[in-house]
Amino acid sequence: MPRRHIRVTGAPEAPLRAALSALRTELGVSASFPPEVLAEAQRPARTPAVPPYDATDIPFFTIDPPTSADLDQAMHLSRQGTGYRVRYAIADVAAFVVPSGALDAEAHRRVMTLYFPDEKVPLHPAQLGEGAAGLLPDQTRPAALWTVDLDEDGRTLAFDVRRALVRSRAKLDYAAVQKRIDDKTAEEPLALLKEIGELREKLEVDRGGISLHVPEQEIVERDHSYQLTFRAPHPAAGWNAQISLLTGMAAADLMLAYGTGVLRTLPAAPDGAVGRLRRTAHALHIDWPHHVSYAALVRSLDPHRPHHAAFLQECTTLLRGAGYTVFRDGVLPDITTHSAVAAPYAHCTAPLRRLADRYTAELCLAAAAGTDPPDWVLAALDALPARMAEGARRAGTVERECVDIVEAALLKDRVGELFDGCVVDVEERRPAVGTVQLETPAVIGRIEGDGPLPLGERLRVRLTQAGPPGTTKVRFAPA
Numbered sequence: 001m002p003r004r005h006i007r008v009t010g011a012p013e014a015p016l017r018a019a020l021s022a023l024r025t026e027l028g029v030s031a032s033f034p035p036e037v038l039a040e041a042q043r044p045a046r047t048p049a050v051p052p053y054d055a056t057d058i059p060f061f062t063i064d065p066p067t068s069a070d071l072d073q074a075m076h077l078s079r080q081g082t083g084y085r086v087r088y089a090i091a092d093v094a095a096f097v098v099p100s101g102a103l104d105a106e107a108h109r110r111v112m113t114l115y116f117p118d119e120k121v122p123l124h125p126a127q128l129g130e131g132a133a134g135l136l137p138d139q140t141r142p143a144a145l146w147t148v149d150l151d152e153d154g155r156t157l158a159f160d161v162r163r164a165l166v167r168s169r170a171k172l173d174y175a176a177v178q179k180r181i182d183d184k185t186a187e188e189p190l191a192l193l194k195e196i197g198e199l200r201e202k203l204e205v206d207r208g209g210i211s212l213h214v215p216e217q218e219i220v221e222r223d224h225s226y227q228l229t230f231r232a233p234h235p236a237a238g239w240n241a242q243i244s245l246l247t248g249m250a251a252a253d254l255m256l257a258y259g260t261g262v263l264r265t266l267p268a269a270p271d272g273a274v275g276r277l278r279r280t281a282h283a284l285h286i287d288w289p290h291h292v293s294y295a296a297l298v299r300s301l302d303p304h305r306p307h308h309a310a311f312l313q314e315c316t317t318l319l320r321g322a323g324y325t326v327f328r329d330g331v332l333p334d335i336t337t338h339s340a341v342a343a344p345y346a347h348c349t350a351p352l353r354r355l356a357d358r359y360t361a362e363l364c365l366a367a368a369a370g371t372d373p374p375d376w377v378l379a380a381l382d383a384l385p386a387r388m389a390e391g392a393r394r395a396g397t398v399e400r401e402c403v404d405i406v407e408a409a410l411l412k413d414r415v416g417e418l419f420d421g422c423v424v425d426v427e428e429r430r431p432a433v434g435t436v437q438l439e440t441p442a443v444i445g446r447i448e449g450d451g452p453l454p455l456g457e458r459l460r461v462r463l464t465q466a467g468p469p470g471t472t473k474v475r476f477a478p479a
Contacts, residue, residue: 006117006216006217006218006219006402006403006406007117007118007216007217007218007219008020008117008118008218008219008406015409016219016226016405016406016409017118019405019409020116020117020118020402020405023116023398023401023402023405024116024121027394027397027398027401029114029121029394029398030121031119031120031121031122033106033125034102034106036102037102037103037106037125038125038127039102040098040101040102040103041096041103041124041125041127041128042127049092049094049095049142050142050165051092051095051142051162051163051164051165052163053145053162053163053164053165054164054165055087055089055145055164055165055166056140056165056166056167058076058087058166058167059076059169059189060074060075060076060087060089060135060166060167060168060169061074061075061076061168061169061170061171061172061189061190062074062075062135062137062168062170062171062172063075063172063173063174063177063193063236063240064171064172064173064174065173065174066173066175069126069129069130069134070113070122070124070129070130070134070352070353071091071134071135071136071168071171071352072090072091072134072135072349072350072351072352072353073088073089073090073091073135073243073244073349073350074088074089074135074143074166074168075087075088075089075193075243076189077188077189077190077192077193077196078188078189078192079188079192080149080150082151082152083149083150083151083152083157084149084150084154084192084195084196085147085148085149085150086146086147086148086149086150086196086243086246086247087145087146087147087148088145088146088148088243088244088246088247088349089135089143089144089145089146089164089166089168090143090144090145090146090247090348090349090351090357090361091133091134091135091141091143091351091352092133092141092142092143092144092163092351092361093124093128093133093351093352093357093358093361094358094361094362095133095142095163096128096132096133097358099374099376100376103124103125103128107123107124107355107358108355108380108387110122110123110355110391111123111354111355111387111388111390111391111392111394112353112354112355112388112391112392112395113352113353113354114394114395114398115395115398115399116398116402117219117402117406122353123352123353123354123355124352129352129353133352134352135166135168136168136171137168137169137170137171138167138168138169139167139168140165140166140167141165141166141167141168142163142164142165142166143163143164143165143166144161144162144163144164144348144361144364144365145161145162145163145164145166146159146160146161146247146250147159147160147161148246148247148250150196150199153199153203154196154199154200154202154203155203156246156249156250159250159253159254160368161250161251161254161364161365161368162365162368162369163365172190174233174234174236174237174240175234177190177193177234177236177240178234178235178236181193181194181236193236193239193240193243194235194236194239196239196242196243197235197236197238197239197240197242197243198239200239200242200243200245200246201238201239201242204242204245204342205295205299207342207343208295208342209295209340209341209342209343210294210295210298210299210340210342211238211241211242211245211340212298212312212315212316212319212340213232213233213237213238213303213312214233214303214312214313214315214316215230215231215232215233215303215309215312215313216230216231216233217229217230217231217313217406218230218231219406219409219410226406226409226410226412230303230304230306230309230310230442232302232303232304232309233303244349245341245345247348247349248264248341248345248346248347248348248349249341249343249344249345249346251346251348251360251364252264252336252343252344252345252346253344254364254367254368255346255360255363255364255367256332256336256344257367258363258366258367259327259328259329259330259331259332260327260328260329260330260363260367260373260378260381261326261327261346261360261363261364261367262324262325262326262327262346262356262359262360262363262381262384262385263324263325263327263333263336263338263344263345263346264322264323264324264325264338264345264346264347265322265323265324265325265333265335265336265337265338265345266319266321266322266323266337266338266339266340266341267321267335267339268339269294269318269321269339273317273318273320274294274318276317276424276425277294277314277315277317277318278456279422279423279424279425279437279455279456280311280314280422280424280437281297281311282422282456282458283421283422283424283436283437283438283439283458284307284308284310284311284422284437284439284442285307285439286301286307286308286311294318298312298315306440306442307439307440307442309442310442313442314437314444318340319340322338323385323388323389324347324356324384324385324388324389325385326381326382326384326385328381346360347360348360348361348364355384355387355388355391356384356388359377359380359381359384362374362377363377404473404474407443407444407445407466407473407474408466408467408473408474410441410443411441411443411463411466411474412466412467414463414466415463415464415465415466416462416463416464417462417463418460418461418462418479419438419439419440419460419461419462419463419476420438420439420440420458420459420460420461421436421437421438421439421458421459421460421461421476422436422437422439422456422457422458422459423435423436423447423453423454423455423456423457423459424436424437424444424456425455426452426453426455431451431452431453432448432449432450432451432452432453433446433447433448433449433453434446434447434453434455435447436459436461436476438461443474445473445474445475445476446473446474446475446476447461447475447476447477447478448475448476448477449477449478450478453478459478459479460478460479461476461477461478461479462476462477462478462479463475463476464476464477
């Protein structure tokens with residue numbers, strides 16, 4: 001999933017969308033699949049493996065953006081004594097994918113869904129990811145069903161996972177969920193999302209974790225020019241994310257106790273990265289006293305305010321060191337935690353969009369049942385971190401190139417204009433070359449001067465380059 005959410009509207013032939021289409025061609029990525037992959041996807045879609053446990057009586061529901069069609073997760077929330085019970089169903093992709101088949105090989109090549117501002121390049125064919133394997137409403141589907149019991153403070157008491165048949169009753173979106181909860185018209189399974197979500201957010205604060213509620217950037221074309229707006233996420237999106245985090249933490253604990261697994265790990269951010277972020281805060285007029293921690297600052301920000309929204313976008317740079325760590329036979333790795341989660345954590349809730357989650361599900365199911373993992377899981381496990389890293393690099397390239405294209409489109413008619421900004425980075429061996437963050441619009445670009453740049457200081461800059469979408473990147477010079 002992208003760290004920087006950018007959405008572009010407009011006709012497919014508009015210059016910006018045409019540039020994004022050209023980028024997909026240049027990078028060699030396509031939403032279409034080879035015929036043999038499509039043919040194989042059709043066969044298991046008609047006859048998936050059927051689990052023995054029937055949980056179709058539980059009225060699950062999904063919460064996703066309104067346009068989402070690849071529905072990985074469905075939930076049901078209830079009270080359990082003085083605490084709560086969370087049931088979280090995850091699409092069982094392994095029920096549809098034959099190991100070492102054409103569909104499996106293509107998933108290993110793609111690794112993850114790639115998100116462009118105007119469309120996505122999916123991990124699986126639509127008839128699987130948006131059809132037979134997805135937890136669509138009023139459809140019976142195989143799933144990995146997590147059951148997590150919490151106490152009255154939201155702390156985990158016990159958890160389990162098993163294969164089950166499930167049936168979602170409703171496809172909800174964040175705006176509708178937020179309205180029902182705010183209006184107090186939500187029935188208990190949905191109303192509890194706020195109650196449990198807020199308890200889990202408090203526990204996250206207590207353990208030193210950080211959730212980034214990154215706003216979506218929307219680029220709208222009007223009269224052949226572009227305007228940038230930020231769309232802050234609803235609180236319901238954060239509560240929903242807490243259910244996913246809860247499950248990922250349970251998965252990590254289960255695999256660590258089992259002795260074999262794959263974790264999502266992130267070392268603490270280096271001082272240099274935090275220092276650069278402090279300079280970005282300075283550029284955006286965000287007060288960050290030295291006695292205030294990064295976590296405390298993030299929690300104080302309001303994503304509805306444009307300069308706070310821009311800073312939250314840049315906070316995602318501290319997630320760049322995340323990776324996948326495999327361990328076997330009871331030999332635990334040196335690093336088992338994810339510094340942003342402040343706990344052991346695993347990716348397991350998005351198997352329709354991320355390859356690793358299919359393997360995590362199988363390892364967790366084996367751990368819960370006290371059995372050996374399937375041979376195909378163990379055979380691929382050691383190569384999985386490198387495979388995921390390759391996919392992450394590709395996704396990072398997509399994200400960077402898309403940002404460049406969007407920023408050039410945003411500023412294409414403003415070459416020669418002056419802007420207020422701040423130098424947030426300077427190259428060590430070339431002190432006249434660095435990075436500037438504009439105050440408005442929220443653009444970050446390369447800056448080249450005739451002498452050393454004033455790192456961390458505000459600077460008046462001139463836009464020197466921003467061609468038509470897809471042709472050049474934005475460039476600045478000291479004014």
